[in-house]
Amino acid sequence: MARGHDLHEYKGDIAMAMKDVAIVGVGTSDFRRLYADKSQKNDVYQLAAEAFRDALEDCGATQKDVDGLLCVNIKYGPFGDMTGLTGPGFVHDLEGTGRMSGVALQEACSLVESGAAHTVAVVYATNGRTAGLKYGGGDADPAGAYDAMYGMTSTGAYLSMMYQRYRHLYGAPEDALAPLAINNRANGARNPIAVFQQEITKDEYLASRFISQPLRKLDYCIINDGAVAFIVTSMDRARGMSKKPVRVAATAGRAELGRSYISPDFYYATSAAVAEDLYKKSGIGPDQIDCMQVYDNFLPTILFTLEGFGHAPRGASWEWIRDGRIELGGERPMNTSGGHTSESYMQGFALHVEAVRQVRGEAGERQVENCGTVQYMCVSPIVTSHIFTAD
Amino acid sequence: MDVAAYAKLLPDITPRNKPYWDGLAAGELRLQKCAACGRHRFPDAPLCPECLSGESSWEAVSGAGTIWSWCTMHQKYFAAFADEVPYQLVYVRLAEGPLVISVLAGEPGEPEIGRQVHAVFQPIAGDRTVLKFSTGAAA
Numbered sequence: 001m002a003r004g005h006d007l008h009e010y011k012g013d014i015a016m017a018m019k020d021v022a023i024v025g026v027g028t029s030d031f032r033r034l035y036a037d038k039s040q041k042n043d044v045y046q047l048a049a050e051a052f053r054d055a056l057e058d059c060g061a062t063q064k065d066v067d068g069l070l071c072v073n074i075k076y077g078p079f080g081d082m083t084g085l086t087g088p089g090f091v092h093d094l095e096g097t098g099r100m101s102g103v104a105l106q107e108a109c110s111l112v113e114s115g116a117a118h119t120v121a122v123v124y125a126t127n128g129r130t131a132g133l134k135y136g137g138g139d140a141d142p143a144g145a146y147d148a149m150y151g152m153t154s155t156g157a158y159l160s161m162m163y164q165r166y167r168h169l170y171g172a173p174e175d176a177l178a179p180l181a182i183n184n185r186a187n188g189a190r191n192p193i194a195v196f197q198q199e200i201t202k203d204e205y206l207a208s209r210f211i212s213q214p215l216r217k218l219d220y221c222i223i224n225d226g227a228v229a230f231i232v233t234s235m236d237r238a239r240g241m242s243k244k245p246v247r248v249a250a251t252a253g254r255a256e257l258g259r260s261y262i263s264p265d266f267y268y269a270t271s272a273a274v275a276e277d278l279y280k281k282s283g284i285g286p287d288q289i290d291c292m293q294v295y296d297n298f299l300p301t302i303l304f305t306l307e308g309f310g311h312a313p314r315g316a317s318w319e320w321i322r323d324g325r326i327e328l329g330g331e332r333p334m335n336t337s338g339g340h341t342s343e344s345y346m347q348g349f350a351l352h353v354e355a356v357r358q359v360r361g362e363a364g365e366r367q368v369e370n371c372g373t374v375q376y377m378c379v380s381p382i383v384t385s386h387i388f389t390a391d
Numbered sequence: 392m393d394v395a396a397y398a399k400l401l402p403d404i405t406p407r408n409k410p411y412w413d414g415l416a417a418g419e420l421r422l423q424k425c426a427a428c429g430r431h432r433f434p435d436a437p438l439c440p441e442c443l444s445g446e447s448s449w450e451a452v453s454g455a456g457t458i459w460s461w462c463t464m465h466q467k468y469f470a471a472f473a474d475e476v477p478y479q480l481v482y483v484r485l486a487e488g489p490l491v492i493s494v495l496a497g498e499p500g501e502p503e504i505g506r507q508v509h510a511v512f513q514p515i516a517g518d519r520t521v522l523k524f525s526t527g528a529a530a
């Protein structure tokens with residue numbers, strides 16, 4: 001059960017740390033409003049452009065200041081046209097998957113560090129609700145057809161396979177995920193733009209219907225419309241902008257690529273390798289994290305993450321999350337905006353924004369006290385993690 | 392079962408995967424085996440992911456495996472399976488290494504993680520035979 005993430009291992013090596021890149025501006029849709037008005041068909045480019053405008057306004061910049069553009073789940077052409085961002089020096093589209101949120105920030109940081117761009121806009125948008133996306137049951141690729149022919153489909157179902165085995169190995173009871181569902185909703189209740197703002201009880205959680213058993217509807221991310229943008233630049237430039245810069249103290253990643261979403265060790269070894277790299281680069285270990293933003297496409301992912309990144313002992317994260325440790329006011333508050341089951345499913349991008357708002361002290365009712373260090377973690381076929389700190 | 396919708400979900404038979412489907416029809420599980428390093432792979436692929444050799448043969452394997460995990464699908468994602476929910480799916484680690492999604496053939500009760508299973512071959516409509524697994528508990 002012991003983990004190898006003792007903090008003393010992570011001293012030194014700071015020369016490798018990325019010390020000079022910051023997020024300076026953030027923008028998000030009002031997810032609650034978009035979800036409440038189901039009569040409205042949302043255009044992804046409009047959502048993206050509005051979030052971009054908000055992110056620019058947040059840092060006091062204009063589109064003329066942006067010379068790097070990373071578009072995720074949308075195409076740079078229509079986006080650049082709509083926003084008048086017609087001549088950026090570097091442009092790249094990334095696929096619309098959750099794993100890309102960490103990758104997009106890494107790419108933005110690399111561009112700024114290398115000088116390929118000075119100020120990078122990362123823009124994500126989805127109209128999954130308007131488009132009626134189901135994230136399962138679609139056409140499979142030739143290899144995926146060997147699963148679909150039995151009725152196996154959807155990332156959630158692959159997660160349910162991993163979680164069933166996790167429960168078997170570590171004795172997690174039927175209500176093991178309830179504290180995660182309850183925590184996300186409790187945080188969503190303090191977030192005015194969260195889609196779901198009503199708190200839930202354990203009984204309500206257990207009454208939630210199964211989708212791919214053992215997973216319930218309340219273990220699944222929301223399917224909703226919205227957009228997120230953030231502006232990344234060098235710390236030198238950041239200090240001249242309107243908001244307090246949020247430093248990307250370090251970032252790390254490693255892929256685990258295969259035909260199936262099922263990782264035989266629940267991405268443990270891959271996550272532990274990313275954690276090792278991240279904590280070394282930053283000189284910061286899990287005990288120094290004030291607030292965690294954990295990619296939660298499905299709630300078991302949180303357990304795998306906490307264990308892989310050394311926050312909780314292997315096989316015991318389901319016990320570690322009980323008794324308030326992850327709640328606001330607890331030792332390590334998690335998914336303070338409500339995460340993907342309560343705030344919005346922006347495939348990790350809105351969790352980045354929440355990290356920024358927490359470091360800035362802008363999180364209102366859900367603000368973590370003295371929040372100087374926030375960690376983002378995403379466990380998926382590309383595992384990524386960053387540590388954000390105040391300048 | 393919506394048979395027409397189900398037929399569309401079946402992998403197309405191609406020159407590359409035909410030995411697999413021929414094997415099932417003959418009551419054998421056949422896997423592609425790397426001629427250079429001996430690694431078995433599933434599904435069929437042009438190169439060995441271990442040593443990148445393009446040379447391979449198809450060989451009948453034991454059909455033995457172990458249940459790695461399972462789930463019960465309640466959601467109606469596919470029209471073909473809309474009348475089948477809830478249905479159980481298993482993830483089986485074959486003795487030769489590859490992991491496959493499948494189902495237990497007509498067995499009551501819950502699958503058990505770690506349980507030994509063996510391949511069974513079930514003819515279906517349209518002249519195809521599909522791979523399923525049995526614990527030996529069913530008749």
